[in-house]
Amino acid sequence: MTGEAINAIWLTLQLGVVTTVLLLAVSAPLAWWLAFSRSPLRLPVEVITTLPLVLPPTVLGFYLLILLGPAGPIGKWWVSATGDSLTFTYSGLVIASMVHTLPFVVQPMRQAFQDMGVAPLEEAATLGAGPVDRFFNVGLPLARRGMVTAAVLGFAHVLGEFGVVLMVGGNIPGQTKVVSITIYESVETLDYATAHLLSAGLLAVSFAVLLAVFALNRRIPLGAGR
Amino acid sequence: MKAPPGILHASFSLARGGFSLEADEQIELAGITALFGPNGSGKSLTLRTLAGLETPERGRITCNGETWLDTGQGVVMPAHRRPVAYVFQDARLFAHLSVERNLAFAEARARAGGPDVSRSDVIETFDIAGLLGRMPQGLSGGERQRVAMARALLSRPSLLLMDESLAALDVQRRAQALNFIEQIPERFGVPVIYVTHQIDEVVRLASNMVLIAGGRVEAQGPAAELMARLDLPPFTGRFEAGSLIEARVARHDDRFALTQLELAPGTTIEIPYLDYPAGETVRLRIRARDVSLATVKPKGISLRNVLEARVEEVQAEPDTAFAEIRLLLAGQALRARISRASVHELELEPGKQVYALVKATALDRRLLTRR
Numbered sequence: 001m002t003g004e005a006i007n008a009i010w011l012t013l014q015l016g017v018v019t020t021v022l023l024l025a026v027s028a029p030l031a032w033w034l035a036f037s038r039s040p041l042r043l044p045v046e047v048i049t050t051l052p053l054v055l056p057p058t059v060l061g062f063y064l065l066i067l068l069g070p071a072g073p074i075g076k077w078w079v080s081a082t083g084d085s086l087t088f089t090y091s092g093l094v095i096a097s098m099v100h101t102l103p104f105v106v107q108p109m110r111q112a113f114q115d116m117g118v119a120p121l122e123e124a125a126t127l128g129a130g131p132v133d134r135f136f137n138v139g140l141p142l143a144r145r146g147m148v149t150a151a152v153l154g155f156a157h158v159l160g161e162f163g164v165v166l167m168v169g170g171n172i173p174g175q176t177k178v179v180s181i182t183i184y185e186s187v188e189t190l191d192y193a194t195a196h197l198l199s200a201g202l203l204a205v206s207f208a209v210l211l212a213v214f215a216l217n218r219r220i221p222l223g224a225g226r
Numbered sequence: 227m228k229a230p231p232g233i234l235h236a237s238f239s240l241a242r243g244g245f246s247l248e249a250d251e252q253i254e255l256a257g258i259t260a261l262f263g264p265n266g267s268g269k270s271l272t273l274r275t276l277a278g279l280e281t282p283e284r285g286r287i288t289c290n291g292e293t294w295l296d297t298g299q300g301v302v303m304p305a306h307r308r309p310v311a312y313v314f315q316d317a318r319l320f321a322h323l324s325v326e327r328n329l330a331f332a333e334a335r336a337r338a339g340g341p342d343v344s345r346s347d348v349i350e351t352f353d354i355a356g357l358l359g360r361m362p363q364g365l366s367g368g369e370r371q372r373v374a375m376a377r378a379l380l381s382r383p384s385l386l387l388m389d390e391s392l393a394a395l396d397v398q399r400r401a402q403a404l405n406f407i408e409q410i411p412e413r414f415g416v417p418v419i420y421v422t423h424q425i426d427e428v429v430r431l432a433s434n435m436v437l438i439a440g441g442r443v444e445a446q447g448p449a450a451e452l453m454a455r456l457d458l459p460p461f462t463g464r465f466e467a468g469s470l471i472e473a474r475v476a477r478h479d480d481r482f483a484l485t486q487l488e489l490a491p492g493t494t495i496e497i498p499y500l501d502y503p504a505g506e507t508v509r510l511r512i513r514a515r516d517v518s519l520a521t522v523k524p525k526g527i528s529l530r531n532v533l534e535a536r537v538e539e540v541q542a543e544p545d546t547a548f549a550e551i552r553l554l555l556a557g558q559a560l561r562a563r564i565s566r567a568s569v570h571e572l573e574l575e576p577g578k579q580v581y582a583l584v585k586a587t588a589l590d591r592r593l594l595t596r597r
Contacts, residue, residue, distance in 0.1 A: 125305035128335035182386035
């Protein structure tokens with residue numbers, strides 16, 4: 001295997017982990033709010049968080065490119081804050097991956113919170129637990145099955161991403177050149193050996209991760225209040 | 227430990243999906259107060275409002291001088307700040323925590339300045355030492371309720387709210403659970419508001435009672451007094467209507483397996499043998515349909531309880547053959563349900579002296595409670 005392919009694998013796994021961890025942190029409060037809020041904003045926000053699921057990756061990638069580019073509102077701020085660009089860099093790739101994968105992480109979490117229901121939260125409140133306390137010590141542990149599902153789906157989705165990465169990250173070895181893009185490039189240059197190797201690798205890794213998590217999930221002895 | 231009497235003042239109106247609830251009551255919190263009424267009358271909603279789980283459209287709730295809600299001033303104290311614990315019908319133990327950690331959860335969040343309740347106290351009182359390592363999913367309904375009560379008290383509330391806590395239990399478990407509940411105010415110094423639609427639970431537990439029907443509070447006051455009033459809607463159905471009488475165990479008659487209860491000096495009532503020591507005060511509930519009336523003292527009858535009483539009030543039940551009579555018997559109220567024809571024939575009217583004939587075998591032992 002070429003060094004470039006190894007780099008791509010390493011980069012992809014790293015991107016998967018970083019994106020998933022950041023997404024979990026962002027999505028948990030968001031999913032909580034979506035599950036329990038009675039605000040009129042709930043519906044539009046829910047639609048927005050679901051949009052990446054239905055939009056073609058190129059459309060999403062295009063808008064992200066505009067937003068994150070040095071002339072875009074977020075990109076401009078980022079450049080002035082860090083001196084670095086967001087497009088065609090690893091940081092930009094992480095942000096793009098997060099946006100693209102958001103629904104895969106938010107939906108299972110929201111479902112888990114909804115399945116849990118308000119009953120345990122009311123109970124906790126009458127025992128003197130405030131909102132933050134309830135979120136961390138009752139909500140999250142009771143919904144952990146949903147958290148695991150969300151993490152797996154998120155991670156797997158990041159591994160398989162292609163269109164958005166290509167639009168926002170480009171193809172810079174060691175920075176933004178992930179496995180899916182390396183495979184595409186290998187096929188383009190008729191390097192089937194590398195394409196085979198990476199595809200099989202991605203397949204094996206995805207299978208192993210899903211298998212491990214499903215098996216683990218089955219053993220976690222809980223059901224939110226069921 | 228004695229529960230410090232507190233004053234709860236609640237005045238609010240709230241609408242939820244076509245149902246509206248109005249309340250404006252001042253309640254003295256001491257011992258156990260029953261919130262009694264038929265299903266769907268708004269009892270649970272009232273309790274949830276007190277706990278801060280529902281916010282009324284407008285209203286004011288104060289407890290012992292502390293304002294929990296004042297919509298006029300924009301004050302809404304959130305549930306977790308109110309010094310109130312809640313035992314739900316379904317117990318609501320945290321499924322991810324063992325019994326011991328469920329208790330620890332409450333202990334860690336105990337209210338400053340609340341009653342001094344310790345873990346060992348509740349474990350002993352509710353007999354849950356053997357359950358500490360178990361997960362809630364493995365507990366029976368009765369065990370869950372006991373853990374839920376223990377956990378609620380460990381959060382050191384100034385007021386404990388209990389919502390149909392025994393509804394999911396069978397008769398035997400319910401009787402056991404009542405023993406545990408009964409002890410709460412005295413033992414931990416926490417007054418209780420207890421929601422139920424079971425009259426026997428009211429008789430058994432409550433010193434005070436709030437009657438609620440159709441989202442309105444119909445009456446409140448001492449439980450015995452309310453049960454004797456004729457003007458209240460028949461909450462328990464005519465068939466079960468009755469009165470609460472307090473009496474002292476006077477003596478036992480082993481030969482005939484009888485126990486004599488003294489209502490007042492010279493006024494006694496005989497009931498089947500009751501395993502309580504002489505001198506103990508008990509409360510018994512006498513159903514109105516088990517009381518007959520006579521204007522002269524009957525002779526040669528099998529009924530052993532013939533008591534002198536005075537008619538206080540006569541109320542015909544419209545569209546039925548019956549009338550309800552409120553009697554005064556040795557200073558206590560007693561209800562009788564007899565036919566309207568008899569009222570007419572015996573010329574019963576307020577002030578008339580009569581003999582009340584009470585069927586001793588009709589005294590339901592379940593309705594007999596220690597005071």
